[in-house]
Amino acid sequence: MSTPQKPEEYIKGVLNRDRRMLAKTITLVESGLAEHRKVAGQVLGELLAHTGRAIRVGITGVPGVGKSVFIETLGTFLTCQGLTVAVLAVDPSSARSGGSVLGDKTRMEKLSADPRAFIRPSPSGKTLGGIAARTRESMLVCEAAGFDVVLVETVGVGQSETAVAAMVDFFLVLALAGAGDELQGIKKGILELADAVAVTKADGENIKAADQARQQYEVALHMLSPSGSAWCPRVFTCSALAGENIDTIWETVLAHRKTLQASGEFEAKRRKQAAQWMWRLLEEGIKERVFALPEIADSLSAVVSRVEHGEITAAAGADKLLFYLDKRIKV
Template identity: 55%
Template sequence: MQIDIEAHIKGLESGNRRMLARTITLIESVLPAHQQAARTIIDRLLPRTGKSVRLGITGVPGAGKSTFIESFGTMLTGMGHKVAVLAIDPSSTRSGGSILGDKTRMEKLSIDHNAFIRPSPSGGNLGGVARKTREVMLACEAAGFDVIIIETVGVGQSETTVASMVDFFMVLMIAGAGDELQGIKKGVLEVADTIVINKADGDNISRAEAAQKEYQAALHLLMPHSLNWNPPVLTCSSLRSTGLDTIWQTILDHKEKLTACGELEEKRKNQTQDWLTFLLNEGLRDWFFQLDEVKSTLPQLRNELAEGTLSPTAAATELLHLLRRH
């Protein structure tokens, strides 16, 4: 079936949500014709991208991430913003993840005309999710969404992957700082632009304020990743929608500060360069494993590795020697 490139471009330029969904389907497709069409659409629309606030959110289990995103997103749409929520879940193919649950977890936001929620199927590969999510983010920007929230659903490397494609990275926590610090990697805190302690309501307010002090002390022990920004520790209640306006103002202050000194522009340029390197590495790997010589040689080498008659270094060297013929 012929893909009408012009219809996709006009649809996105007019903010047509149905056409945005169809474009994202092209981006996520593994069919070469769909991938080529998606590349053409994104390239044509690049001048319309880059104007949004790109926000990444991760959090410990039980931190109330979905409730927070729904309350925060609803507040933003109420202020006149258009909000897109993209969920990265590298674990979805193994555990079922929360791919089907994203919209049901955010019932109010999912029916908001100024919001768009889209989960990212992973194909079991975090890199693949990252690549698709970046392109989906650009499509959403081209369609007029001015706040893009990328949520990490899975665990492990996904947090730092998301941090590498956004302007502002938020780590959502709950009271009981001493225990919770054990559950989140130091590397995640090192890339955080703020830590937000959720569920600061009712009897939990004093515990949240104590946790705030503990996290602030913990952050002081880490080297800040920006010379122009010291990550604050904030508190909020998603259920009562308190503290959300302070969080948004913090994000705007961060954008203003880093834009004024040129750091935000530099950060985005570096992210684009990193993206290119990632795509080259991924493309070369895919091409390499599709070579007939590699396909025919690899099984025998794997057998020899399993039998202990060949070292991994020797096997890799033999395979890489095949590249000299190309």
């Protein structure tokens, strides 16, 4: 994409649910070029009034846990009910390889051929914040195009779960039954974000182990102090391959929504998330600009090296760099 089209063309295309224009609009939104960002901003500004109606679900878990197969099964379950489903991904590790969901389209064979579904791989980008911000904007575009459900997949590495949890209504953690410590490999911080945990691959010889893992997760979730929310996180076993318990998990997503709507938390969460995203973007923008200041860019590595060698303290190093910023702000 070189010269962008007029904002109205993207807006009209998305609102008319024209899939080609939907894909083009997401490409526009993902672009880092200033010219594209400007048009994207206008398009998103207009589309905002048409967003907010989708059910936003985040799905995380370590590579190999079964996210893609789970999304294939859940997505197909939903489209069979007549719902439309958009699948997006936040995967910093796949930025170079062109996006995991694309590679995973083979694992989502049914869903990618489904006219009620739309699958988009992770955008490429330098920073996780950038990738996640683009995905959030793509989610809004999909909502404006009328998708009933948006599934956001993310790998359980880095901080991507936190970013995805901050853009969805319901955050599902997929886990595996394993030998020894069942909670091994899953970060405590992720459990705190979970609205539900599903121990997946509960089929064949794995059923018993999965059920034991489920009990351990129940204990672990119980021990995390209650958040003061009307919702208590739930734990399930499921099998995406056998289609086992997928319906129960979806019913849980809907029950969670109902509970939070009744307690007033739903609206509050959405509002808080929007503000949270503004802060994220602001902080990232400030950081980028500060590090791009020539004085700071030029002396950064030298100052870091002096701190590393114990020649100056960390605080003195930071002060040295902030001095340049102070000077800039004063003039």
